[in-house]
Amino acid sequence: MSRAESPSALLRRLCATSPMARWSLIGAVASGLVALTLTVAQAVLLAHILALAFADQEHHLASDLFLLGVITGLRVIVALVQTPLGIHVAAPVRRDLRRRAVRAVLEHRVSGGTDDTVQLCTRGIDAIETYLAGYVPALVLAVAAPVGLIGWMAMTDWLSAAIVGATILALPIFMVLLGLEAKAKMEERWAEQEKLANYFGDVAAGMATLKAHNRSSHAVRTLDDVGEALQTSTMTTLRVAFLSSFALELLASLATALVAMMLGVRLLGGHMSLSTALAVLIVTPEVYLPLRRAAAQFHASSDGVAAATAVLDLVSEEAAAEGRPAPRNLPVIEFRNARPAITGREHDDLEALCFTIPAGRTTALMGPSGVGKTTLLRCLAGFEPLAHGEIVVDGVPLAQIDASAWRAVVAWVPQDPHVPGATVREALLLGRRDITDDELRATLRSLDLDLDLDRPLGDDGGSLSAGQRRRLALARALVRQPLVLILDEPTAHLDAASEERILDVLSQYPATTLVATHRSVPADDVVTLRAPERFGV
Numbered sequence: 001m002s003r004a005e006s007p008s009a010l011l012r013r014l015c016a017t018s019p020m021a022r023w024s025l026i027g028a029v030a031s032g033l034v035a036l037t038l039t040v041a042q043a044v045l046l047a048h049i050l051a052l053a054f055a056d057q058e059h060h061l062a063s064d065l066f067l068l069g070v071i072t073g074l075r076v077i078v079a080l081v082q083t084p085l086g087i088h089v090a091a092p093v094r095r096d097l098r099r100r101a102v103r104a105v106l107e108h109r110v111s112g113g114t115d116d117t118v119q120l121c122t123r124g125i126d127a128i129e130t131y132l133a134g135y136v137p138a139l140v141l142a143v144a145a146p147v148g149l150i151g152w153m154a155m156t157d158w159l160s161a162a163i164v165g166a167t168i169l170a171l172p173i174f175m176v177l178l179g180l181e182a183k184a185k186m187e188e189r190w191a192e193q194e195k196l197a198n199y200f201g202d203v204a205a206g207m208a209t210l211k212a213h214n215r216s217s218h219a220v221r222t223l224d225d226v227g228e229a230l231q232t233s234t235m236t237t238l239r240v241a242f243l244s245s246f247a248l249e250l251l252a253s254l255a256t257a258l259v260a261m262m263l264g265v266r267l268l269g270g271h272m273s274l275s276t277a278l279a280v281l282i283v284t285p286e287v288y289l290p291l292r293r294a295a296a297q298f299h300a301s302s303d304g305v306a307a308a309t310a311v312l313d314l315v316s317e318e319a320a321a322e323g324r325p326a327p328r329n330l331p332v333i334e335f336r337n338a339r340p341a342i343t344g345r346e347h348d349d350l351e352a353l354c355f356t357i358p359a360g361r362t363t364a365l366m367g368p369s370g371v372g373k374t375t376l377l378r379c380l381a382g383f384e385p386l387a388h389g390e391i392v393v394d395g396v397p398l399a400q401i402d403a404s405a406w407r408a409v410v411a412w413v414p415q416d417p418h419v420p421g422a423t424v425r426e427a428l429l430l431g432r433r434d435i436t437d438d439e440l441r442a443t444l445r446s447l448d449l450d451l452d453l454d455r456p457l458g459d460d461g462g463s464l465s466a467g468q469r470r471r472l473a474l475a476r477a478l479v480r481q482p483l484v485l486i487l488d489e490p491t492a493h494l495d496a497a498s499e500e501r502i503l504d505v506l507s508q509y510p511a512t513t514l515v516a517t518h519r520s521v522p523a524d525d526v527v528t529l530r531a532p533e534r535f536g537v
Helices: 006-015 019-055 058-106 114-156 158-205 206-213 216-268 274-298 301-315 374-381 403-408 424-429 437-446 468-480 497-510
Strands: 333-339 353-357 362-366 390-394 410-412 484-488 514-515 525-528
Touching: 019 058, 019 114, 019 274, 058 114, 058 206, 058 301, 114 158, 114 274, 114 301, 158 206, 158 274, 158 437, 206 216, 206 274, 216 274, 333 374, 353 362, 353 390, 353 514, 362 390, 374 410, 374 484, 374 514, 403 410, 410 468, 424 468, 468 484, 468 497
Parallel strands: 362 514, 362 525, 410 484, 484 514
Antiparallel strands: 333 353, 333 390
């Protein structure tokens, strides 16, 4: 869990990461300046109207009342537009961060578990939108509005401006002390949320095993303990938020009362006019209002402050420059002294592979378990880097090809494929809209997979057998018509007839294909990986 950054540093990183974040800041400044001007105009005009009414000069009030209504209406419009404008500007930032975060997940640049990564990419990024749409505009107004209003007060009544300025200068002391406490509590709360999400996912995934070993009640009690810890940290954060609001309200009330007392004494002494005193008194609470709103928004967006650093760390690893385009025709793939990286083993123990897969041909990768066949396939898919050597596609190193473009032309079927989606159709499409039902049915028939497109699949294809899930994953790959096909044990869990059918389909499919297998499969070339002598496999 990385520590949350200061608001200014966080805002700079957001602006540097997403250009749309700059528009959120610009919109906040513009709307704040307009609101500031309207506030002063409304206060001066209202004070003038009240002074005329007190002097029994009602015949001059008609035009002033009309103008006051116009200014009040404009101020209401600005207030109503500020929040939707902030959300409208912050929404593209959320979409951009989520797209880049998902790309980082696909490129395996995530160090945490699945559940806390989901928590970060969903609730965390949503909270960043709240931070940008709510806290950032409030923060800008908390700086701009008091400076502008105190400047106007200094030109109107320097003594009141001095009183308000002195109390404003005292505010940072309270805000820093409370902010440091709130920052620690926000980090603690976000860590508890990630812990709860991760543990809940583990318990849900292993509940059947826990039930079989009579350990489910212990897991549920532990889950309750984690939930109670989150509840405790949440209540602690709320107490800090209430204390911060109370301190700001108390200071603002005392300052307003002190200004009102000084104005009353000087007004009774005949040292200032009624309209000036009323205008200053009306403006004084407005000086503290943006500060109170900023404090409230800070606590409301606490999840965004705590999550933003982790999200930015995740997406900032993305390469600044776009890579080379992916091939548009069947490519030639070369492995040049390629060694995969296997966790816990010395890279030099593995055999350096040098072989070529001609365009549209099939190469079988064979060898005992543990020699890096699956890892080598993942390197070709772009999920992991090689420990040594390089993979070259049509003369271009794979590392230089844009990762998204490469994944668009590659189909990867792992050894234990997942089957997301509620129905067969959803599992095959995976969000694609350009594939027709006829194409889906034709692909299923080619693999002898008699499944209705609307058939419910259950959790991760639980209603299907292992062989059906593997053929469904293969159909999902083939229906996309990839240029490169990467298969890991495509005939596992299949009977002889289904295996023969799949191998026949693959032999006729036009793609540059690499297959990792323990069995003999029809292939144009076979590359055998030998087990190193230094460790047993």
